[in-house]
Amino acid sequence: MHRLPQGRKEARQGGRFMKLSRRGFIAGVSAGALAAGTARAGAHKRFRGYPGRMGLLHDTTLCVGCRSCEFACTEVNDLPPPTQPVGDTRVFEKTRGPSDKLYTVVNRYGGGAGGSPVVFRKHQCMHCNEPCCASVCFVKAFTKTPEGPVLYDPSVCVGCRYCVFACPYYALAYEYGNPATPRVVRCTMCYPRIIKGQVPACAEACPTGAIQYGPREKLILVARERMRKWPDKYYPELFGENEYGGTSWLTLLARPPEQLGLPADLPYDPLPNLTTNFLSMAPLVAAIFPGMLGGFHAFAKRKQKVAEEKMRQHEAELKRRHEQEIEKLERRYRSQLEALGEQARKEYERRLQAEQKAAAAGGGKEQQP
Missing domain, CATH: 1.20.5 (Single alpha-helices involved in coiled-coils or other helix-helix interfaces)
Structure with a gap:
């Protein structure tokens, strides 16, 4: 049975982590510094997310690494298909991240000399409840929609890439092809499809049911039920339910997050909330600087x-x-x-x-x- 490390159990209090890891602290400092030009250093109320918003659940125990989601994503976004065909396992020889040519990628973990079982995880924009990319963008190019996705308006983007640096999940990419029209690219959660009542392309293309689309609250219940039924199969936390205020993308983990390329011990407070203390010092710094x-x-x-x-x-x-x-x-x-x-x-x-x-x-x- 998977168990939470003792340190993480002790760190819980009042439904969130009271301990801020070094990564969380650095992310908070970075986001606070980048947003200092536009954000107000007042009290920041916790935003629980729009009611009834949609989400996606990725079950890493069902993912077989076929990369059908990658091909479906490129097709609906008018991108060139991946260079490595389905079944070419050489693509997993190095860990990849989203790029201007691939908004989502599948990576393989384990299976090395230690003999640990292979686990595949899909990597894309997490569509946070309170996105850090939106908090640092001084031209307001990012918007959290009631449906769940975080949208991006390239017409107002100035190409500063603050959002790329501030994202704690390394899920944003930047187009360098045309400097006259800078654009940040990322998974849109197939927003044009879901407002028409359709399913995101990756979920529709997944042959094993590893990607499931639906109301976020229902997906959380589905995930908890699976963890209850098969405790030996899953890590006992649903990644994305609470981390940094929660995300629309939820991940059922077969291993601890740090073993699947995800940050561990993240606080439950949203990153914009963590920056409040940093931003409150801005007037003093401006006076004595x-x-x-x-x-x-x-x-x-x-x-x-x-x-x-x-x-x-x-x-x-x-x-x-x-x-x-x-x-x-x-x-x-x-x-x-x-x-x-x-x-x-x-x-x-x-x-x-x-x-x-x-x-x-x-x-x-x-x-x-």
């Missing part, structure tokens, strides 16, 4: 001067030592040369004396009768 900047500049200049003075002293010391070493070498070579010269002089005198003695001895022999 000029003085702080001037102080940092003066400190940096003094630090640079001190460093330059130390460098000059170091160079002077090196030069002095170099000159001393040269002087020592010169004295040593001079002494050696003098010794060699003295030795050569003595050798010359010794040979000269020997030659003189030899010459004198030869002359004396010639005078004898």
Whole structure:
């Protein structure tokens, strides 16, 4: 039976996590910094989502990695079909993310040297109840609809890509083909289809029933019933029910989220709510920032001067030592040369004396009768 880690159990209080992980903190800081130009740092009420909104449930225990959802998505969005055909398992050799050519992708987890069972998970925009992409967009290009999807208006987008960086699920992509018409691309949850009463293309194409479409509240009940019936089969949390305020995409996990490429230990508060505390400091920061900047500049200049003075002293010391070493070498070579010269002089005198003695001895022999 899958069980929640002890740390996560203790972290629950009042229906949400009181502990904010490092990833959640960084995401909150990032979103707060990006939204500071437009958001108000007042009290932020929890938005529980539009009643009756729709959602999708992905059961990872039923997914076989056929990627029919990828092909259906490209077809309804007028995108070129995936380059790897159905059945080509080489596509799973690396983990992929959504792109401007594929709004949804299927990745494989496990099955390596450890022998863990293979699990497939679909990756796309999660369509959050309170989307962080909308909170950081200063031109209001994103809108959460009562039906469930988060919509994007490219006509007002300026291409800043704050939304791409702020998304905690790495589900947004950016088109680089035409810089004159910047556009963020992502799963639309097939909004043009669902407002006509149709099913999203990925759910319609799934041959195993791993993707189910319907009212979000009913999908949550379906997921809970499956977890109750088969506790050994599922991780005991429905991902997307509460994380960062909840999402329209729900995922029944066969393993802990971190083993399937999902962030773990996420708080239940929406990201825009987490940014409130950060944004409330904006006026104070704006007031003290000029003085702080001037102080940092003066400190940096003094630090640079001190460093330059130390460098000059170091160079002077090196030069002095170099000159001393040269002087020592010169004295040593001079002494050696003098010794060699003295030795050569003595050798010359010794040979000269020997030659003189030899010459004198030869002359004396010639005078004898």
